[in-house]
Amino acid sequence: MGDLNLAIRKNRTANVTVTISYQGLPVAHQEIIIKQKNHKFLFGSSWSESTLSLVNGELSGKDKELAELLNERFLFLFNQVTLPFYWARFEPQCGQPQTQRILNAAHWYVDHGCVVKGHPLCWHTLTPEWLLSMNNQEILQAQFDRIQRDVSDFAGLIDQWDVVNEAVIMPIFDRYDNGITRLCRDLGRIKLIRTMFDTARSINPKATLLLNDFDVSPAYDILIEGCLAAGVQIDVIGIQTHMHQGYWGTERTQRVLERFERFNLPIHLTENSIVSGHLMPPEIIDLNDYQVSEWPSTADGEQRQAQEVVLHYKTLLAHPFVQAITWWDLSDGRWLNAPAGLLRKDHSRKPAYDELSKLIKGEWWLSPTRMKTDASGKSVFNGFLGEYELLLEHQKFTFSVQEKGETSISIIL
């Protein structure tokens, strides 16, 4: 753990020298307060259904209070959210997308300081039924149209997309017929990925485009190598971890990360789950096969989960290529009905939430700190990369620390 903490400080912090001057002269021996406003690192979570309802004015009474509590706990910890664009749900009737409802949510998250990611643009799961009556050329056109419409509608609010999800399994997925598996069988993985990335980028050239997969076998890194060798521009490698069958541990996590280091690309851990109840049996291959009506969170499980969450976040922060971690989901009882939340179903805090708070808003965070400039107007502090605010009497200045190591900030009154 000591090694991880050292690596985190090395990779995630800067020694910041703030110099304050007034009319060319140092502001010496001046009391100031510096406090952190945001992390550069993206600490994210998946959307909450109740948040979608709340921001669309669909809630009242107890439900509204609960949703507000959840939002408060979301915003305390996170600065990134993943919003759902599952095609079957986003556009259940061809030509009738629920754009406005998700736009309202995107606005709300952006207004509250969050980076918003759209997930996913092309995936073989949760595809609309109405694709099935089309031929492959029509499916491809519908997929193009969908990407063009949604990337365009959300540009500026959503500039980060999981473009293709789970391409490794996409063409061999055989649980049920669907339009995208058909398409991927036809085009092959690389051509499909190239096509979808090119389409998304043409609409929003500023967007950060991810390839995302749960497969962390050599198949995935070979696929990335193939895409890059073929000239497909992938901005970020997305890796899911969904550890319902048990936490990977530091060593396995590091081995997985090592596999992708050679591409010299940022890595986002896009979907992370650790349960605070019993583990899903190891013989389950497709996690979706595990259907339970009850999957309780237990006191012991919550203790274990808290330790594992801390180790997981530290392991990931310690790796210089990792830029984002998205927790899946914030509260219990969402995907797979799993106790994978940092909050229980009633949104009460589990130990994992509190331990993560101690890191994200504690050990890795600069709370308001009183300092004094020296004779040359300088103050020095060590802090995590992100946004900062400096208070000098009644004046407020903001600055950004983006690069690790030694950084100088100059403030002119």
Added chain:
Amino acid sequence: MGDLNLAIRKNRTANVTVTISYQGLPVAHQEIIIKQKNHKFLFGSSWSESTLSLVNGELSGKDKELAELLNERFLFLFNQVTLPFYWARFEPQCGQPQTQRILNAAHWYVDHGCVVKGHPLCWHTLTPEWLLSMNNQEILQAQFDRIQRDVSDFAGLIDQWDVVNEAVIMPIFDRYDNGITRLCRDLGRIKLIRTMFDTARSINPKATLLLNDFDVSPAYDILIEGCLAAGVQIDVIGIQTHMHQGYWGTERTQRVLERFERFNLPIHLTENSIVSGHLMPPEIIDLNDYQVSEWPSTADGEQRQAQEVVLHYKTLLAHPFVQAITWWDLSDGRWLNAPAGLLRKDHSRKPAYDELSKLIKGEWWLSPTRMKTDASGKSVFNGFLGEYELLLEHQKFTFSVQEKGETSISIIL
């Protein structure tokens, strides 16, 4: 089985109309004999050590007789051989390759009508120790030199090469340090494959170049897709089957073949083993870990093996993309000391050898057949693609049947 037999006849045979004429007139009502001389399909096996010794004049007495028996049984069944170019054995001392010994063997096989394949040019196993003292640039140069030397020395005799072997596992292989894993980690799989293929092709542009792997997971087909998308010219997809842990069966074999169909490339089943003794335990991952001093062939096992070998060959012949099957090894007690031979250690025939003979030189073969031309000088027969000989009184003509379906051959006396 009926379906397989039908598919085999459909994909592997032609209806041949032979027309014989003399000075522009049909040779009518003429008795002729037609017989098959060779298969177009490549029925191969790995080399035998005793053959290498024999053709290099190293054997005498009983050993020589045994080697001759083995050769006779090899040549009765097979028209292709894989010769060993394992770098550590081929060039144990840097700069002292055993070229002449293998050249003598290549000559012998070619003189006896066999297509010869070299195996492999680049592999992380059986690499010479002397690579370990080099840096990666020097290893790459040594690998270039090796390919250039060997492909050049054997051109005309060996025009078929397993260029890169087992690239899927190559960079993550961690059982022991070796020069090629280092190189592959450095270059990545696709760049390594491209480099080795380009080098081999530049020396022998006529050569058929294979990528070969035992990994039949999506990782391998994604690797091939990546290579092709990056413009690497792979002539043939090589698939190993080594079924020491049990015969795959028709369905799994067909599923594996289906995975590679979309590339529209010929497929060679490069290394096939089915044991006639107990099966290797399923928990073994790397087959090389199973080290036994005795692994007997049993009567029951030989019956089972014979049935499985027949089904395996029929399944493969039935698939139109498959162009070659190489048995590994002809006699028991070679790789892994396994009873995977079609012959026992004393080179006596197992049922599998006899059953395979009944196919390759029986059901799939035109033995000398007496026919009579009709009034227009024509004879019609259905035969497997390959080389044929026609006898007309004391004259002998040869012809080749290369395309399935309807074919016409014209013989002018």
